[in-house]
Amino acid sequence: MNPTNKVALVTGGAVRVGRAITLALARAGAHVVINYHHSADAALETAAEAEALGVQALAVPADVSDPAQVERMAAIVADRFGGVDILVNSASLFLKTPFPTRDHDPWHRVTAIGIDGPYYCTNAFAPGMLAKGAGVIVNILDLSAWEPWPNFLAHSVSKTALLAMTRQFALELAPAVRVNAVAPGPVLAPPEYTAEQIERIRRRTLLERWGTPEDVAEAVLYFVRAEYVTGNVLFVDGGERFGHRKPASRGR
Secondary structure, rough: OOOOOEEEOOOOOHHHHHHHHHHHHHHHOEEEEEEEEHHHHHHHHHHHHHHHHOOEEHHHHEEOOOOOHHHHHHHHHHHHHOOOOEEOOOOOOOOOOOOOOOOOHHHHHHHHHHHHHHHHHHHHHHHHHHHHHHEEEEEEEOOOOOOOOOEHHOOOOOOOOHHHHHHHHHHHHHEEEEEEOOOOOOOOOOOOHHHHHHHHHHHHOOOOOOOOOHHHHHHHHHHHHHHOOOOEEEEEEEEEEEEHHHHHHHHO
């Protein structure tokens, strides 16, 4: 799919990696819909940056874990653009959920956004894609879908579920709609990370450096354009998943 003059919606598209994906799609010529929940100012700023690139941009508030709000968002987008051609399920909540626990609220908060959110959004926008006879969906995973992370049970389970949904959606929506996923590694450190944490993570990648959100955005664009690829995952992790195999002398 040539993204020029297509309509792309990015959940969580106002901040961090989602913002980079939004602006990359805009640079490629797509009109962009920026879904946000709490980041209204950032969404408006991202929309202004996108419009400066010569495309249309629309910021739409919606909690993706609420099906009624997702349906409302879909109606707003349909009224403005007639639907979407590209959906990027990027929104997630990176929150610790130690186990066992007496407090189940964090589990429900994380999984509602990470599992229910992509399900509701895909369910809302896929019918329009099917009616057009074409569409692209890209889900944003991370390495926790393949390996357990201490104290991040809900996050890991959410990303594992999204991996399964990627394959299932690819099956259910073929041949009109292609569905793939991008699995970033260390591309943008959480604000609370210390310099020591950042350095330790750098060392455990094969490329011995951090990537950037733009690296993830380029992978999304690849899937938009790759007409014969569906049901697949592209790792954008600098080889982090194999970093533990590096000879000790190279683990500097």
